[in-house]
Amino acid sequence: MTGEAAVLDTKSYTDEMLNWARGQGKILIVVHDNPDPDCLASAMALRHLFVMKLNREATIAFSGIIGRSENLAMAKELEIPLVPMGLLDFGEFSVVCMLDTQPGTGNNSLPPTVKVDILIDHHPIREASRACRWVDIRDDYGVTATILYEYLCAQNVQISTKLATALFYAIKSETQDLGREANKPDREAYLRLFAPSNKKLLYEITHPKLPVEYFLTINTAIENALIYGQLLVTNLGNLCFPEIVAEMADYFLRLEGVEIVLTMGRYSDEMILSLRTTRHDLNAGVLIRKIVEGRGLAGGHGMMAGGKIDNVGAEQEEIREVQELLIARMLAELGLEGVMGIPLGSLKPALQGT
Numbered sequence: 150m151t152g153e154a155a156v157l158d159t160k161s162y163t164d165e166m167l168n169w170a171r172g173q174g175k176i177l178i179v180v181h182d183n184p185d186p187d188c189l190a191s192a193m194a195l196r197h198l199f200v201m202k203l204n205r206e207a208t209i210a211f212s213g214i215i216g217r218s219e220n221l222a223m224a225k226e227l228e229i230p231l232v233p234m235g236l237l238d239f240g241e242f243s244v245v246c247m248l249d250t251q252p253g254t255g256n257n258s259l260p261p262t263v264k265v266d267i268l269i270d271h272h273p274i275r276e277a278s279r280a281c282r283w284v285d286i287r288d289d290y291g292v293t294a295t296i297l298y299e300y301l302c303a304q305n306v307q308i309s310t311k312l313a314t315a316l317f318y319a320i321k322s323e324t325q326d327l328g329r330e331a332n333k334p335d336r337e338a339y340l341r342l343f344a345p346s347n348k349k350l351l352y353e354i355t356h357p358k359l360p361v362e363y364f365l366t367i368n369t370a371i372e373n374a375l376i377y378g379q380l381l382v383t384n385l386g387n388l389c390f391p392e393i394v395a396e397m398a399d400y401f402l403r404l405e406g407v408e409i410v411l412t413m414g415r416y417s418d419e420m421i422l423s424l425r426t427t428r429h430d431l432n433a434g435v436l437i438r439k440i441v442e443g444r445g446l447a448g449g450h451g452m453m454a455g456g457k458i459d460n461v462g463a464e465q466e467e468i469r470e471v472q473e474l475l476i477a478r479m480l481a482e483l484g485l486e487g488v489m490g491i492p493l494g495s496l497k498p499a500l501q502g503t
């Protein structure tokens with residue numbers, strides 16, 4: 150669904166969905182593990198929709214941690230009420246919503262026995278997702294929060310300053326200010342949300358103080374970076390928080406000559422992976438699923454993807470084995486078999502003006 154048609158369809162779709170939910174009991178909103186701005190803003194928006202249209206509060210549940218300083222600042226400044234999933238009794242809820250992820254993807258902690266009723270996402274649809282009662286998956290959207298923004302518009306619900314700020318920041322960060330995988334609906338939502346969002350709060354969210362671990366991780370990442378033609382691979386070692394893998398992938402994609410980045414790091418017995426590319430002939434989501442096949446779970450979109458390999462112990466040998474397997478598969482997929490990795494630190498450009 151895109152453009153005008155989407156808005157019309159969104160009205161009748163959300164009418165029916167809200168009517169159904171009205172007849173049900175308590176509402177749970179599940180977001181993905183280690184929540185990012187997109188799923189947090191989407192959850193805030195859906196919760197607000199239920200409050201305004203059904204006069205009912207919903208519980209927002211997550212697993213993992215919010216480690217990235219910007220995301221922590223967002224949750225704090227915008228007062229997003231979050232409950233750790235481990236504290237919930239799922240039997241209490243008769244409406245289960247899932248946002249920005251899908252059942253069985255491996256990046257959410259909803260037990261597989263709990264049925265999802267309302268599913269809203271922008272990742273490619275998975276077969277199992279079709280079993281949900283209300284499925285709205287728009288994989289041509291850059292941001293799940295854009296879909297939720299359209300729900301609020303279609304239902305004529307007023308958007309507070311804090312909610313506008315959350316939605317705007319979700320689109321801003323997920324698409325890097327509309328430069329990455331943003332489509333027409335994302336651009337329209339971003340432009341309409343700019344005016345009502347609070348610029349002081351946005352500044353607090355985008356410029357938080359960063360922990361010392363953040364800078365030490367950059368150091369480790371540089372030390373371990375290997376370059377294979379257009380591909381850069383680096384291992385960040387033990388992670389201070391899982392999302393830093395994705396942040397470092399974005400960071401290294403800015404290196405001249407590099408078009409594909411694979412970053413990895415260990416966090417509680419898992420090897421967390423992130424893949425980024427600026428090459429339009431590659432699909433990061435497809436590529437990462439191929440390289441983790443048989444060893445873990447992964448998914449993503451054209452330019453960005455993530456995944457994990459379970460049960461990776463702390464021994465250097467085990468970590469090296471996983472890293473070498475991933476690199477070998479990656480090189481094979483890119484037709485770079487036999488290419489030797491060049492350490493980033495050995496590239497010493499000639500100093501000018503000395």
Ligand SMILES: [Mn+2]
Pocket residue numbers: 187188249271291292293323
């Ligand atoms: Mn998203």
